[in-house]
Amino acid sequence: MRKFIAKILSGFWLLPLSFAVSSPAMAQQEPPYWASIDEPEARMRTGPSTEYPTMWIYKRERLPIKILARYKAWRKVEDPDGAQGWMHARLLSATQTAIVLGEKGQAQPLRSNPQADAKIIWRVEPGVVGKITQCENGWCLFDVTGRRGYVDQDMIWGDEPLK
Numbered sequence: 204m205r206k207f208i209a210k211i212l213s214g215f216w217l218l219p220l221s222f223a224v225s226s227p228a229m230a231q232q233e234p235p236y237w238a239s240i241d242e243p244e245a246r247m248r249t250g251p252s253t254e255y256p257t258m259w260i261y262k263r264e265r266l267p268i269k270i271l272a273r274y275k276a277w278r279k280v281e282d283p284d285g286a287q288g289w290m291h292a293r294l295l296s297a298t299q300t301a302i303v304l305g306e307k308g309q310a311q312p313l314r315s316n317p318q319a320d321a322k323i324i325w326r327v328e329p330g331v332v333g334k335i336t337q338c339e340n341g342w343c344l345f346d347v348t349g350r351r352g353y354v355d356q357d358m359i360w361g362d363e364p365l366k
Contacts, residue, residue, distance in 0.1 A: 232297075234273060235365040238280075240266045241296035247288035251277030258288045265332050267300045267361030283360045298334060301343065301361030303354070305329035313352025317342030324352045338362050 272279035310326035
């Protein structure tokens with residue numbers, strides 16, 4: 204019985220450890236890499252500490268962010284407009300997202316297949332953010348709250364190869 208209880212307790216001890224290791228904020232991936240904002244409000248600061256002034260307050264969960272450098276629990280980031288500063292890692296997620304580029308009123312097509320002549324199934328306005336996967340041959344599968352289609356990689360920010 205003691206061995207059984209010891210196994211259960213050791214399993215409970217390992218469970219929080221597994222979450223800590225797999226947590227995106229704790230990831231030790233080498234920059235540069237892609238991430239996204241994981242909170243309804245996130246502050247970009249001029250340096251890697253809460254002692255530094257806030258440059259921007261982001262109120263756009265899932266906004267794509269390029270991670271440029273690491274310092275302890277802080278990440279030097281770049282946003283889609285090119286602004287650079289520091290965010291705490293707990294504000295970020297490893298989920299890769301992208302933002303649609305273009306001029307206001309110029310919706311981009313989401314296609315049924317990753318081909319320029321494939322059927323248009325949705326249109327997305329510039330500034331729309333979605334999760335991206337399967338980026339190959341100039342196309343990414345773009346998911347905006349369940350509405351999915353393939354978007355031309357030239358029409359989004361958050362997917363180009365880094366390094």
